[in-house]
Amino acid sequence: xxxxxxxxxxxxxxxxxxxxxxxxxxxxxxxxxxxxxxxxxxxxxxxxxxxxxxxxxxxxxxxxxxxxxxxxxxxxxxxxxxxxxxxxxxxxxxxxxxxxxxxxxxxxxxxxxxxxxxxxxxxxxxxxxxxxxxxxxxxxxxxxxxxxxxxxxxxxxxxxxxxxxxxxxxxxxxxxxxxxxxxxxxxxxxxxxxxxxxxxxxxxxxxxxxxxxxxxxxxxxxxxxxxxxxxxxxxxxxxxxxxxxxxxxxxxxxxxxxxxxxxxxxxxxxxxxxxxxxxxxxxxxxxxxxxxxxxxxxxxxxxxxxxxxxxxxxxxxxxxxxxxxxxxxxxxxxxxxxxxxxxxxxxxxxxxxxxxxxxxxxxxxxxxxxxxxxxxxxxxxxxxxxxxxxxxxxxxxxxxxxxxxxxxxxxxxxxxxxxxxxxxxxxxxxxxxxxxxxxxxxxxxxxxxxxxxxxxxxxxxxxxxxxxxxxxxxxxxxxxxxxxxxxxxxxxxxxxxxxxxxxxxxxxxxxxxxxxxxxxxxxxxxxxxxxxxxxxxxxxxxxxxxxxxxxxxxxxxxxxxxxxxxxxxxxxxxxxxxxxxxxxxxxxxxxxxxxxxxxxxxxxxxxxxxxxxxxxxxxxxxxxxxxxx
Amino acid sequence: xxxxxxxxxxxxxxxxxxxxxxxxxxxxxxxxxxxxxxxxxxxxxxxxxxxxxxxxxxxxxxxxxxxxxxxxxxxxxxxxxxxxxxxxxxxxxxxxxxxxxxxxxxxxxxxxxxxxxxxxxxxxxxxxxxxxxxxxxxxxxxxxxxxxxxxxxxxxxxxxxxxxxxxxxxxxxxxxxxxxxxxxxxxxxxxxxxxxxxxxxxxxxxxxxxxxxxxxxxxxxxxxxxxxxxxxxxxxxxxxxxxxxxxxxxxxxxxxxxxxxxxxxxxxxxxxxxxxxxxxxxxxx
Numbered sequence: 001x002x003x004x005x006x007x008x009x010x011x012x013x014x015x016x017x018x019x020x021x022x023x024x025x026x027x028x029x030x031x032x033x034x035x036x037x038x039x040x041x042x043x044x045x046x047x048x049x050x051x052x053x054x055x056x057x058x059x060x061x062x063x064x065x066x067x068x069x070x071x072x073x074x075x076x077x078x079x080x081x082x083x084x085x086x087x088x089x090x091x092x093x094x095x096x097x098x099x100x101x102x103x104x105x106x107x108x109x110x111x112x113x114x115x116x117x118x119x120x121x122x123x124x125x126x127x128x129x130x131x132x133x134x135x136x137x138x139x140x141x142x143x144x145x146x147x148x149x150x151x152x153x154x155x156x157x158x159x160x161x162x163x164x165x166x167x168x169x170x171x172x173x174x175x176x177x178x179x180x181x182x183x184x185x186x187x188x189x190x191x192x193x194x195x196x197x198x199x200x201x202x203x204x205x206x207x208x209x210x211x212x213x214x215x216x217x218x219x220x221x222x223x224x225x226x227x228x229x230x231x232x233x234x235x236x237x238x239x240x241x242x243x244x245x246x247x248x249x250x251x252x253x254x255x256x257x258x259x260x261x262x263x264x265x266x267x268x269x270x271x272x273x274x275x276x277x278x279x280x281x282x283x284x285x286x287x288x289x290x291x292x293x294x295x296x297x298x299x300x301x302x303x304x305x306x307x308x309x310x311x312x313x314x315x316x317x318x319x320x321x322x323x324x325x326x327x328x329x330x331x332x333x334x335x336x337x338x339x340x341x342x343x344x345x346x347x348x349x350x351x352x353x354x355x356x357x358x359x360x361x362x363x364x365x366x367x368x369x370x371x372x373x374x375x376x377x378x379x380x381x382x383x384x385x386x387x388x389x390x391x392x393x394x395x396x397x398x399x400x401x402x403x404x405x406x407x408x409x410x411x412x413x414x415x416x417x418x419x420x421x422x423x424x425x426x427x428x429x430x431x432x433x434x435x436x437x438x439x440x441x442x443x444x445x446x447x448x449x450x451x452x453x454x455x456x457x458x459x460x461x462x463x464x465x466x467x468x469x470x471x472x473x474x475x476x477x478x479x480x481x482x483x484x485x486x487x488x489x490x491x492x493x494x495x496x497x498x499x500x501x502x503x504x505x506x507x508x509x510x511x512x513x514x515x516x517x518x519x520x521x522x523x524x525x526x527x528x529x530x531x532x533x534x535x536x537x538x539x540x541x542x543x544x545x546x547x548x549x550x551x552x553x554x555x556x557x558x559x560x561x562x563x564x565x566x567x568x569x570x571x572x573x574x575x576x577x578x579x580x581x582x583x584x585x586x587x588x589x590x591x592x593x594x595x596x597x598x599x600x601x602x603x604x605x606x607x608x609x610x611x612x613x614x615x616x617x618x619x620x621x622x623x624x625x626x627x628x629x
Numbered sequence: 630x631x632x633x634x635x636x637x638x639x640x641x642x643x644x645x646x647x648x649x650x651x652x653x654x655x656x657x658x659x660x661x662x663x664x665x666x667x668x669x670x671x672x673x674x675x676x677x678x679x680x681x682x683x684x685x686x687x688x689x690x691x692x693x694x695x696x697x698x699x700x701x702x703x704x705x706x707x708x709x710x711x712x713x714x715x716x717x718x719x720x721x722x723x724x725x726x727x728x729x730x731x732x733x734x735x736x737x738x739x740x741x742x743x744x745x746x747x748x749x750x751x752x753x754x755x756x757x758x759x760x761x762x763x764x765x766x767x768x769x770x771x772x773x774x775x776x777x778x779x780x781x782x783x784x785x786x787x788x789x790x791x792x793x794x795x796x797x798x799x800x801x802x803x804x805x806x807x808x809x810x811x812x813x814x815x816x817x818x819x820x821x822x823x824x825x826x827x828x829x830x831x832x833x834x835x836x837x838x839x840x841x842x843x844x845x846x847x848x849x850x851x852x853x854x855x856x857x858x859x860x861x862x863x864x865x866x867x868x869x870x871x872x873x874x875x876x877x878x879x880x881x882x883x884x885x886x887x888x889x890x891x892x893x894x895x896x897x898x899x900x901x902x903x904x905x906x907x908x909x910x911x912x913x914x
Binding site: 144149150152153219220221223225226227228231315316320321322325355356357358359360361362363364384385386387388389390391392394395398399402403405406409410412413416417419420421422423424425426434437438441442445448449451452453454455456457458460461462525526527529530531532533534536581610611612613 | 643670671672678681682685686689692693696697700701703704707708711712713715718719720721722723724725726727730731734735738739742743745746749750752753757758759760761762763764765766767768815819820821823825827830831832833834836837838839841842854856857858859860861862863864865866867869906907
């Protein structure tokens with residue numbers, strides 16, 4: 001650090017020129033218009049041939065393709081491959097080790113990428129959440145009142161797509177990127193440039209989806225079912241490009257995590273000593289790596305249907321809408337476990353710290369995570385129970401879906417038994433973990449109704465299923481996300497978040513969350529389908545109740561935002577090195593973590609849950625890292 | 630950092646006390662839920678299928694109750710009994726697992742899950758439970774050879790209905806005879822719709838080019854709500870309707886009257902078929 005501090009730095013304006021986010025945006029805009037022009041040039045003479053295409057999808061898609069490429073080149077992702085191709089020594093610019101500018105470009109430090117993810121994803125969460133608020137405004141009255149039907153569908157679609165796309169990396173992005181190398185005693189990720197690429201791809205994707213409003217939005221919701229997808233106007237292209245980019249990002253993120261955890265563990269860190277959060281990252285990454293290619297393929301086919309007039313999903317040309325549904329859910333069901341598993345990992349990782357006990361049944365918890373990973377491949381047709389596809393296979397999918405509750409139950413047992421006879425300290429992260437249990441319990445039990453075919457006939461496609469997956473994703477993943485941010489912010493930023501505000505945030509969020517989504521089970525049972533701008537008059541009271549609760553839920557996010565900004569930028573209370581007295585390896589490092597993490601790679605002598613070890617003067621499970629304290 | 634573990638003072642009776650409380654509470658709450666909340670769960674008794682679904686939901690809430698009580702009671706018990714009462718950090722006992730508890734847990738959850746899957750399968754075998762079964766229905770109700778065929782055609786953005794036994798009559802209203810086994814053929818002309826007859830406990834996706842069969846055994850005369858349950862484009866939110874179940878005699882009279890009424894347009898209709906093949910990719914809205 002001190003060596004670079006004396007270096008003479010060029011003036012600010014000079015530093016803005018170069019490979020960074022500003023250049024990326026400029027190149028991106030230039031690239032978009034280049035592709036747009038090219039698309040018009042290609043289709044210009046033949047546009048009349050495609051008689052019923054009223055807008056030019058090809059030029060929009062090429063625009064996005066060139067725009068995203070330009071954005072990445074502007075960020076400097078081309079520098080390294082180009083130098084290697086030409087045989088030059090690669091530029092060392094990415095290794096810049098300090099200054100705020102590294103947060104606005106390609107940086108190979110996994111800790112910078114983690115914080116980039118946190119802020120970047122937070123931004124798109126905010127957009128997605130705002131969409132949800134607007135949806136609830138519309139649903140205050142039974143008839144369409146604020147938004148016309150088309151805009152309402154765009155809001156629903158953007159909310160769902162944005163949240164689904166961004167949440168896939170909601171925990172893996174910020175926390176796994178930041179803490180997996182620290183937990184396994186590594187200095188970096190296996191593929192640091194790819195790590196940065198996953199983040200910037202996600203940002204490009206978010207920008208692409210947001211631009212759908214300039215093309216009239218899209219009417220399909222986050223599932224993008226065919227043939228509605230092929231009917232839709234050019235706003236649909238934003239959805240397709242968004243999800244394809246998210247797919248590439250997910251796939252690379254999973255690959256990188258797996259490579260890191262498999263190859264870069266410190267000496268002594270055997271698989272049976274690996275922190276449970278890392279196990280959750282391993283199982284999620286397997287799903288990421290294998291499910292995302294299916295998504296990219298199905299979206300590629302949809303793009304061809306829209307531009308090259310292929311008929312993969314058009315029955316008139318020999319295709320089938322079932323093909324889309326099948327392929328989409330082959331990705332889509334592992335996807336929902338990509339959203340659930342990291343939350344389980346966070347909860348099981350944090351409970352031992354606050355119950356001051358070892359993780360109960362470590363092997364059972366690991367087998368639970370891996371069991372979910374395996375079974376999640378065998379259940380996708382429960383989304384198609386009433387669609388008429390393979391109706392004789394429904395008993396199998398009912399069984400496989402209900403079987404998933406067995407490994408999920410393992411993680412419940414391990415978490416609950418970790419609390420048993422512990423010395424529980426009620427910190428903000430623990431509160432969020434406990435709320436996770438409650439929410440995920442409700443989400444899981446309502447899932448049993450959806451997995452049971454006779455019950456699913458009523459609940460399928462109704463607000464019941466919507467409430468179900470909000471309980472598992474928002475009640476599971478988002479609560480775990482907040483547990484993680486309150487738990488790790490002293491290490492990530494060096495400052496503690498205000499505990500009092502944290503508790504206010506927790507209670508407002510927990511109560512308003514349940515008050516929002518619990519009545520929706522009843523709303524669904526009483527016959528309100530999802531994604532409709534109108535509903536029956538007798539459901540207005542319940543819907544109004546839900547809307548008001550949702551607004552309070554939105555306010556609780558502002559409490560968090562205030563706490564985050566206030567604690568990190570204004571209060572700035574230095575956090576001790578290890579405020580929770582955790583035995584995990586990342587807390588043995590100084591705050592903020594030095595650029596190369598460990599001066600000396602530590603030797604691991606036990607798992608990180610050695611609480612209550614009765615032998616006096618026991619060796620800490622993790623030998624202290626060199627250079628710290 | 631980690632001080633000495635807490636004195637193993639916590640009495641070993643915790644486990645037994647918790648289990649006793651769980652059993653008592655479950656024994657009280659499960660019948661309450663099953664017999665008071667259960668019958669109130671929709672979709673009601675509009676058809677044999679709907680009644681079956683209500684029974685299904687009753688069983689599921691009854692099974693869910695002890696599970697829910699277990700987790701919530703466990704959390705409550707643990708948080709009250711095992712909360713740290715000291716200012717400095719004290720460690721708990723280093724319990725790392727108990728094979729007996731793990732095996733018991735696996736047996737109980739495994740048996741519950743298998744039981745639920747078997748029960749759901751048994752219910753499904755009773756004629757398909759009101760869900761769409763595709764062109765070759767796998768689960769047939771008794772007497773399916775004599776079922777009345779009615780076709781449901783989803784299109785942006787309404788349902789129309791055809792009655793092959795009345796010369797392929799197409800009407801914008803769904804009227805069904807009471808106490809009759811009906812075979813609905815659900816198909817679509819454009820996007821994917823989903824035909825949801827709420828009080829009849831019927832839901833079947835309408836896919837273009839597919840004949841999605843669903844059986845429903847109607848009961849007494851009543852009206853029922855119809856909604857589209859799959860996002861199908863701009864006016865999806867307005868794709869709702871009301872259907873009628875009427876007595877057999879009134880049904881025949883109605884069908885005859887409709888046939889006469891629609892005679893002038895009948896010759897423009899395509900002949901009755903299980904699927905129709907317009908261009909599903911035509912741009913709409």
